[in-house]
Amino acid sequence: MTDKTSNAKAERSLNFIExxxxxxxxxxxxxxxVYTRFPPEPNGxxxxxxxxxxxxxxxxxxxxxxxxxxxxxxxxxxxxETEYVNSIMEDVRWLGxxxxxxxxxxxxxxxxxxxxxxxLIRDGxxxxxxxxxxxxxxxxxxxxxxxxxxxxxxxxxxxxxQLFDRMKNGxxxxxxxxxxxxxxxxxxxxxxxxxxxxxxxxKPHHRTGDKWCIYPxxxxxxxxxxxxxxxTHSVCTLEFEVHxxxxxxxLEQVYTPGDIKPRQIEFARLNLNYTVMSKRKLLELVNTKLxxxxxxxxxxxxSGLRRRGYTPESLRNFADMIGIAKRDNVIDVSLLxxxxxxxxxxxxxxxxxxxxxxxxxxxxxxxxxxxxxPTENNPEDENGGLRDIPFSKELxxxxxxxxxxxxxxxxxxxxxxxxxxxxxxxxxxxxxxxDEQGNITTLYCTYDPDSKSGSGTxxxxxxxxxxxxxxxxxxxxxxxxxxxxxxFSDAEPDGHDADFKTFLNPDSLQIITTAKxxxxxxxxxxxxxxxxxxxxxxxxxxxxxxxxxxFNRTVTLKDTWTKLVEKxxxx
RNA sequence: UGACCGAUUGUGUAACGGCAGCACAGCAGAUUUUGGUUCUGUCAGUCUAGGUUCGAAUCCUAGUCGGUCAACCA
Numbered sequence: 001m002t003d004k005t006s007n008a009k010a011e012r013s014l015n016f017i018e019x020x021x022x023x024x025x026x027x028x029x030x031x032x033x034v035y036t037r038f039p040p041e042p043n044g045x046x047x048x049x050x051x052x053x054x055x056x057x058x059x060x061x062x063x064x065x066x067x068x069x070x071x072x073x074x075x076x077x078x079x080x081e082t083e084y085v086n087s088i089m090e091d092v093r094w095l096g097x098x099x100x101x102x103x104x105x106x107x108x109x110x111x112x113x114x115x116x117x118x119x120l121i122r123d124g125x126x127x128x129x130x131x132x133x134x135x136x137x138x139x140x141x142x143x144x145x146x147x148x149x150x151x152x153x154x155x156x157x158x159x160x161x162q163l164f165d166r167m168k169n170g171x172x173x174x175x176x177x178x179x180x181x182x183x184x185x186x187x188x189x190x191x192x193x194x195x196x197x198x199x200x201x202x203k204p205h206h207r208t209g210d211k212w213c214i215y216p217x218x219x220x221x222x223x224x225x226x227x228x229x230x231x232t233h234s235v236c237t238l239e240f241e242v243h244x245x246x247x248x249x250x251l252e253q254v255y256t257p258g259d260i261k262p263r264q265i266e267f268a269r270l271n272l273n274y275t276v277m278s279k280r281k282l283l284e285l286v287n288t289k290l291x292x293x294x295x296x297x298x299x300x301x302x303s304g305l306r307r308r309g310y311t312p313e314s315l316r317n318f319a320d321m322i323g324i325a326k327r328d329n330v331i332d333v334s335l336l337x338x339x340x341x342x343x344x345x346x347x348x349x350x351x352x353x354x355x356x357x358x359x360x361x362x363x364x365x366x367x368x369x370x371x372x373x374p375t376e377n378n379p380e381d382e383n384g385g386l387r388d389i390p391f392s393k394e395l396x397x398x399x400x401x402x403x404x405x406x407x408x409x410x411x412x413x414x415x416x417x418x419x420x421x422x423x424x425x426x427x428x429x430x431x432x433x434x435d436e437q438g439n440i441t442t443l444y445c446t447y448d449p450d451s452k453s454g455s456g457t458x459x460x461x462x463x464x465x466x467x468x469x470x471x472x473x474x475x476x477x478x479x480x481x482x483x484x485x486x487x488f489s490d491a492e493p494d495g496h497d498a499d500f501k502t503f504l505n506p507d508s509l510q511i512i513t514t515a516k517x518x519x520x521x522x523x524x525x526x527x528x529x530x531x532x533x534x535x536x537x538x539x540x541x542x543x544x545x546x547x548x549x550x551f552n553r554t555v556t557l558k559d560t561w562t563k564l565v566e567k568x569x570x571x
Numbered sequence: 572u573g574a575c576c577g578a579u580u581g582u583g584u585a586a587c588g589g590c591a592g593c594a595c596a597g598c599a600g601a602u603u604u605u606g607g608u609u610c611u612g613u614c615a616g617u618c619u620a621g622g623u624u625c626g627a628a629u630c631c632u633a634g635u636c637g638g639u640c641a642a643c644c645a
Contacts, residue, residue, distance in 0.1 A: 013585055041645050076644060133643055142641050144573040178643055188574040190641050199643035218645050242575060242640045266576085268638095273582090279645095321594060323584045325577095328638055332582050335595050345608060380608065411606070420604055453604065460604095467604045534605045561606045 015324040017056070017265055021064055021233060030232045030260045034066030037231050038092065038099070039106075039222070041073045042084035042206075044279035045294040045301045046091045048315070048336075049270040055319035056267070057235055058097040069229055070099035074107050075221045077205040085206070087294070091302040096312045106225045107207045113216050113224055114168070116254045117179065117197060121160045125253065126197060127153055128163040130177045139185070140193050146186035147193045153182060167200060170213045174200045181220070183249060191246045195219055223247040224254060226262035234262045237269040238326065270322065271330045274486040275300045276494050290504060291487075297541075297552050298487040298508050308484065309529050309539035309554030314343040333486065337555050340537070344554070348531040349377050352389070352422065352469040353517035353551075355481060355535065357396035359442045359473065362427065364449075365393040370472070373453065375423035378531075389518055391424050394473035396516050398534075401468045402443060404432070407570040411465035413443070420467040422533060426451040426459070469533045476516035479549035482541065483510040521549065529554065 014022065025032055036057040040050060061068040070092060074080045089103060120126040129136060129152045141147035155163075164179055166172065179198040187193055197220040202213050226234045234247075247264050255261060271277060276285075277300060285291045285299070294301050297308035305315065318339035322331050371391045378384035397413070406414040413419045418428045425447040433442040450459035490496070490503035521530070526540045536556040544550040564570050 015584090019587090039645090043645080073645065079644075136643080137641075140641060142573085144641095146573090147641090175643065190574085193641090196643055201643085215643095217643075222645085238576075239639055240645090244575090268577090321583080323594095325584070327577050327583095329583060332596065335583075338595060341607090350605080379603095379605085409606095422604060424604095426604095464604085466606075469605075531605085531607085534607070536607095557605075557607045559606075564606080 016326065017060065017233070017235060017267060017324055018063070020263075020265060021060065024232070024263075025064070033230070033232055033260065034061060034064035035068070035230055035232045035260070036061050036066065036235060037069040037071050037104075037226065037229060039071045039073045039225075039236075040088050041076070041079075042081060042088060043076075043079040044084060044283055045087050045303055047277055047279070047282065047299075047301045048272065048305065048318075049277050049300075050091075051095060051302055051315050052270045052319050052322065053235070053237075054092055054095055054097060055316055056324060058099075059319075060233065060235070066232075067100040068097070069101070069104050069231070071104040071106065071225060071229070073218070073222065073225075074105055074205070074207065075215050075218060077201060077203040077215065080206055082206050087303060091306075094306060094312060095302065095315060104225070104229060105207055106221050107205060109221070109225050109228050110208060110212060110216070112228060113221060116224065117164070117216075117220075118161070120181070120197075120253055121164055121179075122157060123253075124157055124182070126160065126179055126181050127155050128160050128167070128177050129153075129180050129194075133175060136178070136180075136196075140190065141185075143188075143190055149185050150180070150194065153194070164198075167198070167214050168212075170202070172200055174202055176200060179214075181250070183246075189242060189245055191219065191243055192249070195246060219243060219246050220250055223251045223262065223264070227251060227254060227259070230260045231262045232260055234264045236264060236266055238266045238328075239269075240264065241266045266326070267324050268326050268328055271328070272300060272333055272336065273330050273491040274333050274488050274493075276488070276500055278494070281494065281500060284501070288501070290501065295542075297482070298484050300487075307542060308552055309344075309537060310340050311343050311347075311529070314340040317343065330492070340555050341558070344529050344531065344537045346380050347378075348529045348537055349384075350375075350379070350533050351518055351521060351530045352471055353479065353481075353515055353521065353532045353535070353538075354396045354398050354469065354471050354476075355512050355515050356399040357471075357514060357516050358399045358402055358440065360395040360397050360427070360470070361442060361444050362393050362395070362447045363430065363444050364446045367393060369393065370475070373423050375453075387520065389423065389520070390472045390475040391421075392472045392474055395421070395470045396473055396476060397421075397443075397468055397470045399440075401466075402429070402440070404440065409564065409570045412468055413445075413466075418464045420451070420453075420464050421470045422467050423453045424470070425449070425453070426462060426464055469535075471516050471518050473516075475519050477519055477522045477549065479515045479517045479521070479551055481512040481515045481538070481551045481553065483512065483553045484508060485510070515551075517549065517551075522546075531557075 038057045058068045129150050139148050178196045180194045183192050185193045198214045201215050244264050295303035295307045372388035373391050374386040401412045403414050413429050420426045427445040427447045429445050431444045435441050450457045485508045487508050488503045489505040493500040493503040529539045532538050537554040538551040541550040541552045
């Protein structure tokens, strides 16, 4: 590091992986190359925990002038599908990263791995075991007790060769035999107790089809794939820490001095409260139709967050804020919400929409008149410009913005009180109308013609206690709005004895069909975020059509009023 | 009761033997034509016990607590 960089103000401290990399670089390891990889198994959709890993791996390469491969860890044809491959590529790209060259597949290396396997057998370092899974498991012992050796452990090399060849040729049934590495049955590390290298699986593979009926296990494929690709830093999550000695043992068997030597580094996976983060559980939610799919906006999947309205920038910033370390962590969802609000606050066009409309008639406004009033597109953006919104005698305001008997700290509309309509006029509530059930149906108000926003008059500068949003009734457009809350009502749904699904939040989806939005929203693109003033950030759902607007609420605005109400601190 | 890993405010994360900092959350206030944004202030932390040292969150020892490992999954 040069003096210039180290003197740069507010230099970010390095996380422990960056420190390792900088040490490696300083020692001149691997010719100064930094090459990482993101290695998902294509057996499910990516979630925000993967986003952390993606940002880490690609970010490391960007920072140190290196490259990153996308590699599908597809050594188990039973669970892996092309659908997942495609969604994973889409998600990585959407997050803003581009991998080096073509996507790689562990299955691309099956031939090479097979060759290495033959070499290991020849060297007497692997043997065919004919025992059942149960017997092997039994012999493996337990972490506190050493294992015992298989009766087949010292089978002659030639016999191993022949058997393995016949295994490959499909002469045996699934489970009939496996190939094991001959390491150390008494190792305190379970993974070193003669781990299985190959098993028989008469299943077609999504890439290699029927070519193979034997497939290498993770441990005897992952490090070797890293080696083949010239990966320098193989970053994975903590649960693989105990695999590292095996990773290194296998690597040693195939390594040629002078080559790049990959190194496995483990970090703590992301946990988020009020959700679950395992592919198995997410799949269960999908299969049991408790959510509408992998991209249900309540899911912590990347596709779900995308559909919900999260931006790639917000997710990258989030990944940045949570940091990288080795201790177990549970991130508060409020940090994720902060990340999206922070991003959308800068970018989102301000618009007005009313979720639960309450009709307002301005008794002193001319019948049939329409005014077009200029309003800021985004006060946070100097170059955001203005647009005109229609105003007329009949309006809708939010039901929540009127109270017949308001508490002391309620600043909005009530009988006899005044509020400003955003970018329009100050109005005063004169009377109201109710139906037989006592529901308020219409508010009759007067407006102050001199109070027009931006007119510069004394009346326009009057301070009233609140400004509320509204839409012009004859101009408004109908919309369906989907409000989302956390999927689970328990902070740690999978941290109990009870099934995690019992903690699902019954109110995680609320569909509003009565909404009225300003006419400009009738023709907007998907993948664009809006701030519905005072309500939150929204975007068009993928199910929306030109005649049928459907908006997802990405996140509410910070809401100190609701907080006051909940505390009972409004009088 | 084995091996490995970890432990810093409510939640995350820095400090690499020399003033425990930052972000989120919380609280209080200012500004505000969004009860938003912005700004200011504030609360709150080194798991325990020993040791090394002029000096320990940091190094050593022991303990405590938490996590991981016993799929022909990854």
